[in-house]
Amino acid sequence: MIDRKTYNSISYSISIVGSLQDGKYRGCVVNSLQQLTSSSPxxxxxxxxxxxxxxxxxEQTGAxxxxxxxxxxxxxIINLFGYKSGRITDKFAAYDTKTDDAGCPYITDGMCARLSFRVVQQVDLDSAVLFIAEVTEAKILKDGGALTVDAFKNAGKEVPPNAPIYRTLDEHYGYRCSVCGYxxxxxxxxxxxxxxxxxxxxxxFEKL
Structure with missing residues (x-):
């Protein structure tokens, strides 16, 4: 027997990943960013x-x-990058968007740290792809700690459905669009x- 509620005992920080696709800025909310090694890089x-x-x-840029x-x-900010589709909305348009050395976009509003990466390996996980990457840039933007999944849920919010680790206030409720994630x-x-x-x-649509 697998009790999926046990997964809720592990919390994660919430981040925004930005990259380029055919010269266009793309970005989404994730709660799956984690450090693997402390070696350099x-x-x-x-x-x-x-x-x-x-x-x-x-996949296209490797960064x-x-x-x-x-x-x-x-x-x-979480609602925009987590619930809006880049197919119909330029998510970065409303903010002062900056780029790293590889040209990947990011915003500083509401963010406490920035890290840039070069992909060195990827693994297909059926509905998702795991990217293993080396740090190329890193900078603290603001003191005060990170927003976690637990804190977000405790504020009465649901983790965006396309975040790799999907957490709702009422699990397995509703239908998700397989194209945009609504x-x-x-x-x-x-x-x-x-x-x-x-x-x-x-x-x-698929039933949750």
Whole structure:
């Protein structure tokens, strides 16, 4: 027997990963960034959902930037990068966007640290891809600690559905669009339903 609630005993920081796809800025919320080694250069791992354009961007460029959300990060930033699709929204347009040495985009608003990476290995995980990468740049942006999944949930928020480790306030509830990640919070999904974000039909939704 596997009790999935045991996974909730492990918390993670919330970060925004940014990269380039055909010259366009891509970014999404993740809660899977973790340090693997302390050797020089240090190696980290991040898992990106294949539904996200950011995953394709990291595969294309072999580089990405990760900014760690500060403990007081505005929820509007998490909502934008976690719930809006880059297929219809330029997520970076509303913020003072900077780029690292590899040209990967990042914002400093609401962030406490920035790290840039060069991918050295990747592993296919069916619905996601695990990227192992070396640190190329790192900088503290703000003191005060990071925003964790537990703190985010305790504030009455749900972790974005395309974050690799999906946590809701009421688990396995609703239907998720397999194209953009929008979650329809209902016990039922009408046959004529269309995603309000990317306009896909009900056949593109999967039950959580």
């Amino acid at each position: 240090a190696k980290f791992a991040v898992t990106l959902n294949k539904y996200n354009l950011t995953e394709a961007a990291v 990405f930037c990760a900014t760690v959300a500060a403990a007081d990060c505005p929820h509007d 979650v329809h919070k209902s016990d039922t999904l009408p046959d004529d339903f269309r995603c309000p974000v990317c306009k896909q039909p009900a056949s593109k």
